[in-house]
Amino acid sequence: MQNNSKGCLIAAFDNENYIYFDMAMIAADRVAKHLNIPVTIVTDRTDGNIGPHKRIVVEKPGNNWRSDDTTWRNLIRTKLYDLSPYDRTLIIDGDYFICTSNLLPHLNSNVDFIMTKQVYNLTNHKLESFKLGNTRIDMYWATVCIFNKCNESHRIFEMAKHVQEHYEYYSILYEYRRVPIRNDFIFSVALHLMGGYGMKDYSFKNYPLVNCDSKIDYDRFEDDKLVYRYITDKVYANSIKNIDLHLMNKDQF
Amino acid sequence: MNTEELRDAARVAYDRELAKQNINTAIESRMTVNYGGGMFIVTQELIAFLHSWFGPNWKDWDGVIYMMDAYDVPVKVIPHELLYICQRRWWEVMNEFAAEYEEFTKIRNAKQL
Numbered sequence: 561m562q563n564n565s566k567g568c569l570i571a572a573f574d575n576e577n578y579i580y581f582d583m584a585m586i587a588a589d590r591v592a593k594h595l596n597i598p599v600t601i602v603t604d605r606t607d608g609n610i611g612p613h614k615r616i617v618v619e620k621p622g623n624n625w626r627s628d629d630t631t632w633r634n635l636i637r638t639k640l641y642d643l644s645p646y647d648r649t650l651i652i653d654g655d656y657f658i659c660t661s662n663l664l665p666h667l668n669s670n671v672d673f674i675m676t677k678q679v680y681n682l683t684n685h686k687l688e689s690f691k692l693g694n695t696r697i698d699m700y701w702a703t704v705c706i707f708n709k710c711n712e713s714h715r716i717f718e719m720a721k722h723v724q725e726h727y728e729y730y731s732i733l734y735e736y737r738r739v740p741i742r743n744d745f746i747f748s749v750a751l752h753l754m755g756g757y758g759m760k761d762y763s764f765k766n767y768p769l770v771n772c773d774s775k776i777d778y779d780r781f782e783d784d785k786l787v788y789r790y791i792t793d794k795v796y797a798n799s800i801k802n803i804d805l806h807l808m809n810k811d812q813f
Numbered sequence: 814m815n816t817e818e819l820r821d822a823a824r825v826a827y828d829r830e831l832a833k834q835n836i837n838t839a840i841e842s843r844m845t846v847n848y849g850g851g852m853f854i855v856t857q858e859l860i861a862f863l864h865s866w867f868g869p870n871w872k873d874w875d876g877v878i879y880m881m882d883a884y885d886v887p888v889k890v891i892p893h894e895l896l897y898i899c900q901r902r903w904w905e906v907m908n909e910f911a912a913e914y915e916e917f918t919k920i921r922n923a924k925q926l
C-alpha cells in the first residue's frame with residue numbers, strides 16, 4: 561500500500577445491456593482531469609484499454625435481478641474497503657460524471673467516512689433527504705463515498721457485508737423492498753447500526769447529489785453542461801453546469 | 814427541423830426560478846476550503862467571525878484559536894490565515910457567480926439554452 565495515498569475506485573461489470581467498463585473509463589478520465597488523483601477500476605475484464613488508470617481484476621459478482629429483468633452486477637461495493645490500494649479512497653459509481661473539483665476539499669479533510677445523503681432535485685430545486693422503508697431511517701446514497709483505512713470505516717464495511725449477506729432479514733426488520741438488492745439500502749442500514757442507531761451523521765456537508773434520473777430526459781451534454789427536459793404541469797427545459805452529475809439514465813448516453 | 818419538431822420546441826417552457834436555483838446550488842457547493850486538515854464552508858458568518866479577532870482589543874494579537882470544521886473535527890486555526898483563504902475563495906466563486914448570473918439574465922426561453 562502507498563503511504564498517505566489518495567485515489568478513486570470505480571467498479572465496472574458489464575451486463576447484457578450495458579458496457580459498464582466503457583462508462584467507468586469515461587468516469588475515470590473525468591476524475592483524473594478534475595481531481596488529479598489516481599483511479600483504479602475494479603472489474604472482471606482483462607481486455608480493454610485502461611489508459612493511464614490501474615485495474616484490479618476480480619471475479620464477477622453474483623446476479624442481482626432488476627425489475628426490468630436485466631442482471632445487475634453491483635454487489636461488490638461492500639468489498640471495496642479490502643480491495644482499495646489507497647489510504648484514503650473516493651468511491652464513485654460508473655455513471656457519476658465529475659464536472660468540478662468540488663470533491664477535493666472533502667477528500668483533503670480528515671473525516672473518516674462520509675457518504676452522500678442530500679439530493680438536489682432538478683425539477684423543483686429542492687434539497688431533499690430520503691427515508692428508508694417504513695422504519696424511516698436516513699437513507700444514504702452509495703453513489704459517492706470517501707473513507708480512510710481506519711477502524712471506523714473497517715467496521716462500517718464489515719457491517720455492510722453482514723447486511724448484504726442477511727439482506728432478506730434486514731429488509732423485513734427495516735421494512736423496505738427486498739428486490740433488487742441495493743447498495744444504498746445496505747449502507748443506510750450499516751450506517752444506522754454503526755452510528756449508534758442513527759445518532760451519528762455520516763453525510764457529506766455542502767455537497768448535494770444531483771440525481772439525473774428517469775424523471776428527466778437528457779437533451780444534450782456538452783462542456784460539462786446538461787440541458788434536460790422534464791414534465792410537471794407542462795414540458796419544461798432547463799440546464800445545469802459546474803456541478804457533478806449522477807447520470808442515471810444509461811439509455812440516454 | 815420538421816414541423817413536428819418545431820411545434821415541440823415551441824411548446825417547451827422555461828422555469829427561470831429553477832434555473833437560478835441550479836446556479837445557486839452549483840455555486841454553493843464550491844464554497845468550501847481546506848485548512849489545517851479540516852474543511853470549512855465559506856459563509857459570510859465565518860468571514861465575520863474570523864474578522865472579529867482583529868477588533869480593537871485584539872489588535873496586534875497573533876494567537877491561535879480552535880474551531881470545529883464542517884465535519885465537527887476541532888482544527889487549530891490562526892484567524893488571519895483562514896480569513897485570507899476564505900476571502901480569496903469567496904472572491905473567486907462570487908466573481909464566477911456574477912458572470913454566470915449575467916448569462917442567465919439573457920436567457921428568456923428554452924430555445925436559448
